[in-house]
Amino acid sequence: MSDETVDVLIIGAGAAGAALAWSLAETRMNVLCLEQGDWMDPAQYPSTGMDWEMRQFGDFGLSPNSRGRPEDYPINDSESPIAVSNFNAVGGSTILYAAHFPRFHPGDFQVKTLDGVADDWPIDYALLEPYYDLNARMMGVAGLAGDPAYPDKEVPLPPVPLGVLGETLGRGFNKLGWHWWPSDSAIATEAYEGRAPCINLGPCITGCAQGAKASTDVTYWPSAIRRGVTLRTRCRVREITVGADGLADGVLYYDEHGAEQRQRAEMVVVACNGVGTPRLLLNSRSQLFPEGLANRSGLVGRNLMFHPYAMVTGIFDGRLEGYKGPTGCCIMSQEFYETDLSRGFVRGYTFETLRGLGPVSTALLGMSSGRVPWGAGHHEAYEALFDRTAGMVVICEDLPEPHNRVTLDPDLVDSNGIPAPKIHYRLSENSHRMLEHCVARGSEVLEAAGAVETFADAPLPPAGWHLMGTARMGTDPDASVVNEWGRCHDVRNLFIIDGSIFVTAAAVNPTNTIQALALYIADQIVKNLANLFE
Amino acid sequence: MSDDALLSSDEERDLAGVLDEIIPPSEDGRLPGAGELGLTAAIERAMNDTPDLRPAVAQGLAALHELVESRGPGDFASLSREERRGVLNELATLQPAFLPGLIFHVYAHYYQDGRVLEALGLEPRPPHPLGYELETGDLSLLDPVRDRPKLYRR
Numbered sequence: 001m002s003d004e005t006v007d008v009l010i011i012g013a014g015a016a017g018a019a020l021a022w023s024l025a026e027t028r029m030n031v032l033c034l035e036q037g038d039w040m041d042p043a044q045y046p047s048t049g050m051d052w053e054m055r056q057f058g059d060f061g062l063s064p065n066s067r068g069r070p071e072d073y074p075i076n077d078s079e080s081p082i083a084v085s086n087f088n089a090v091g092g093s094t095i096l097y098a099a100h101f102p103r104f105h106p107g108d109f110q111v112k113t114l115d116g117v118a119d120d121w122p123i124d125y126a127l128l129e130p131y132y133d134l135n136a137r138m139m140g141v142a143g144l145a146g147d148p149a150y151p152d153k154e155v156p157l158p159p160v161p162l163g164v165l166g167e168t169l170g171r172g173f174n175k176l177g178w179h180w181w182p183s184d185s186a187i188a189t190e191a192y193e194g195r196a197p198c199i200n201l202g203p204c205i206t207g208c209a210q211g212a213k214a215s216t217d218v219t220y221w222p223s224a225i226r227r228g229v230t231l232r233t234r235c236r237v238r239e240i241t242v243g244a245d246g247l248a249d250g251v252l253y254y255d256e257h258g259a260e261q262r263q264r265a266e267m268v269v270v271a272c273n274g275v276g277t278p279r280l281l282l283n284s285r286s287q288l289f290p291e292g293l294a295n296r297s298g299l300v301g302r303n304l305m306f307h308p309y310a311m312v313t314g315i316f317d318g319r320l321e322g323y324k325g326p327t328g329c330c331i332m333s334q335e336f337y338e339t340d341l342s343r344g345f346v347r348g349y350t351f352e353t354l355r356g357l358g359p360v361s362t363a364l365l366g367m368s369s370g371r372v373p374w375g376a377g378h379h380e381a382y383e384a385l386f387d388r389t390a391g392m393v394v395i396c397e398d399l400p401e402p403h404n405r406v407t408l409d410p411d412l413v414d415s416n417g418i419p420a421p422k423i424h425y426r427l428s429e430n431s432h433r434m435l436e437h438c439v440a441r442g443s444e445v446l447e448a449a450g451a452v453e454t455f456a457d458a459p460l461p462p463a464g465w466h467l468m469g470t471a472r473m474g475t476d477p478d479a480s481v482v483n484e485w486g487r488c489h490d491v492r493n494l495f496i497i498d499g500s501i502f503v504t505a506a507a508v509n510p511t512n513t514i515q516a517l518a519l520y521i522a523d524q525i526v527k528n529l530a531n532l533f534e
Numbered sequence: 535m536s537d538d539a540l541l542s543s544d545e546e547r548d549l550a551g552v553l554d555e556i557i558p559p560s561e562d563g564r565l566p567g568a569g570e571l572g573l574t575a576a577i578e579r580a581m582n583d584t585p586d587l588r589p590a591v592a593q594g595l596a597a598l599h600e601l602v603e604s605r606g607p608g609d610f611a612s613l614s615r616e617e618r619r620g621v622l623n624e625l626a627t628l629q630p631a632f633l634p635g636l637i638f639h640v641y642a643h644y645y646q647d648g649r650v651l652e653a654l655g656l657e658p659r660p661p662h663p664l665g666y667e668l669e670t671g672d673l674s675l676l677d678p679v680r681d682r683p684k685l686y687r688r
């Protein structure tokens with residue numbers, strides 16, 4: 001490998017890495033991104049074949065442990081009721097994400113002040129607002145203005161269609177007088193910036209063959225590369241190295257042939273997500289940092305937050321056309337978002353309605369729930385279920401707790417022999433109470449919408465797709481890992497830009513906020529360039 | 535026999551009979567049985583790809599053969615409907631991994647078959663590239679929500 005020292009080395013080409021790379025591309029800096037995965041070929045995505053539903057159990061599965069692609073690393077989640085879901089490729093987990101794209105509420109940055117729990121962020125909504133707007137334009141966000149749950153915001157594209165399913169559920173919310181609104185979705189509902197419009201394929205969470213969903217391989221990356229950023233794939237970083245001056249000076253990584261390489265850099269930016277980032281920092285031990293890089297506070301890996309999820313499903317008499325349309329994006333409700341202690345818990349949750357199930361998923365649900373027997377009566381039972389289910393996931397705010405954490409597994413390693421992460425996580429009493437409440441309210445609204453039967457699963461075991469808090473932001477070096485603009489307190493030229501830096505989790509999907517933060521941090525890097533190393 | 539075939543032709547015939555018991559043809563003749571649809575080949579491919587399925591099916595079919603033989607001459611398909619059902623119920627106790635593993639794959643392959651999709655009134659094609667039309671929906675349903683005061687705290 002070359003001896004060249006790059007100005008900025010980004011590790012991870014997912015949601016955050018892509019946004020920061022694009023933003024820094026307008027400087028004259030030499031920007032390189034190393035990504036362990038490869039470019040995806042949308043022509044090979046499951047929705048192009050008859051086996052599209054089954055591939056979610058195979059090469060497009062949620063868990064790297066069962067998916068077993070060569071670019072995946074194993075994650076020991078045996079000590080967590082929630083398993084990690086991710087994807088490793090150019091685009092990172094946005095290849096699989098549902099593209100539900102809400103912002104935080106202003107109050108989400110002031111949890112301590114408003115509710116006396118967790119901590120306030122050192123930044124606020126007003127500061128991030130222009131970056132949310134920029135991100136909406138770059139990713140192409142579809143939605144509808146006027147939602148009373150939010151301050152006014154920029155939404156460049158018309159909302160995803162409600163369809164029969166969305167209308168049916170909307171009527172249910174109206175019957176109860178509850179808030180609901182079409183979901184902000186990172187989905188091109190019209191042709192947008194060279195991307196083809198959504199054609200309601202359905203299975204967004206196994207990759208979008210149409211290119212309408214804003215995974216960053218089709219949004220930020222093509223533009224960043226045109227502007228001069230270099231993206232090197234199939235490069236797995238083993239550790240970030242530091243010089244005698246205590247500054248990061250580059251990385252050691254394995255290339256696609258498994259050969260160890262060294263890359264020098266003036267500045268290193270970590271964007272490996274809320275599990276991959278603490279794993280890399282903990283694997284980067286040296287004399288100066290025996291407990292892992294940037295970990296003098298002991299907080300690297302701690303305060304892991306998922307969003308505990310519930311899934312509530314209703315069975316309806318009529319057909320809902322639920323197998324059409326973006327699977328995770330339809331309507332949402334924030335009726336129970338803000339704290340009301342009379343409910344028995346602090347903070348709140350969002351309902352996000354899903355579309356219905358495809359033919360195979362219906363059969364498998366019927367099998368596992370005993371609703372569709374084998375043998376006599378099979379066809380009648382199947383037809384009573386197919387296209388008659390509508391569900392919602394409920395995304396509960398998780399609060400940071402130091403015992404919920406990522407460590408290094410003493411035995412498990414990836415294909416390059418790098419120690420794998422281990423998850424230690426348990427649900428708090430507050431989360432249990434919130435899940436109980438949301439399942440009851442979710443069933444109530446489905447019944448109001450006409451469901452003849454409802455059932456629920458909580459917590460939802462595979463729902464570890466939002467990974468936050470493991471290198472938290474703050475102004476106090478003893479109580480946080482990075483400062484208010486993503487710079488590590490302990491290493492002045494090392495930045496973290498993914499969900500690891502979240503102080504609290506809010507009760508919405510995080511990616512819009514992760515990317516707004518990445519864009520903001522990129523601006524701060526440029527602004528502070530002159531005295532970055534002092 | 536295809537390259538993937540793991541079963542003898544007798545076993546394939548027994549398996550087809552079992553598949554037709556798991557998903558029989560519909561009474562109105564609209565939907566085919568899973569055996570008649572020719573899903574044995576798909577199950578054999580699944581046996582190749584799924585480590586646990588292979589022994590479960592192989593042992594299950596061997597036990598089935600013994601149970602049928604113990605009832606006299608003839609194969610599984612020649613038994614009456616009640617007898618076939620009886621054999622499968624016995625098998626559920628003798629070989630507990632056989633039916634559950636099989637049912638998962640039978641359901642999965644049956645409902646991705648174009649002939650079944652068509653019979654259900656769906657288009658026999660994957661979602662891409664044609665996609666689907668979906669109504670925007672009636673956004674005036676949101677009027678009561680629009681009228682609400684701001685819900686968020688500052």
Ligand SMILES: Cc1cc2nc3c(=O)[nH]c(=O)nc-3n(C[C@H](O)[C@H](O)[C@H](O)COP(=O)(O)OP(=O)(O)OC[C@H]3O[C@@H](n4cnc5c(N)ncnc54)[C@H](O)[C@@H]3O)c2cc1C
Nearest residue numbers: 012014015016036088092093097098099100237498509511
């Ligand atoms: C099924 C699913 C559904 C989801 N739905 C939504 C949703 O609707 N809305 C939402 O907001 N969010 C959703 N998410 C979460 C969303 O995908 C993530 O929040 C987002 O992608 C995180 O961005 P990131 O850049 O931090 O990490 P990622 O996008 O995960 O990217 C990290 C990248 O770093 C690379 N990497 C890691 N370690 C190394 C290493 N050592 N060397 C080199 N490269 C490395 C990885 O390969 C990966 O490509 C979903 C996720 C999943 C899995």
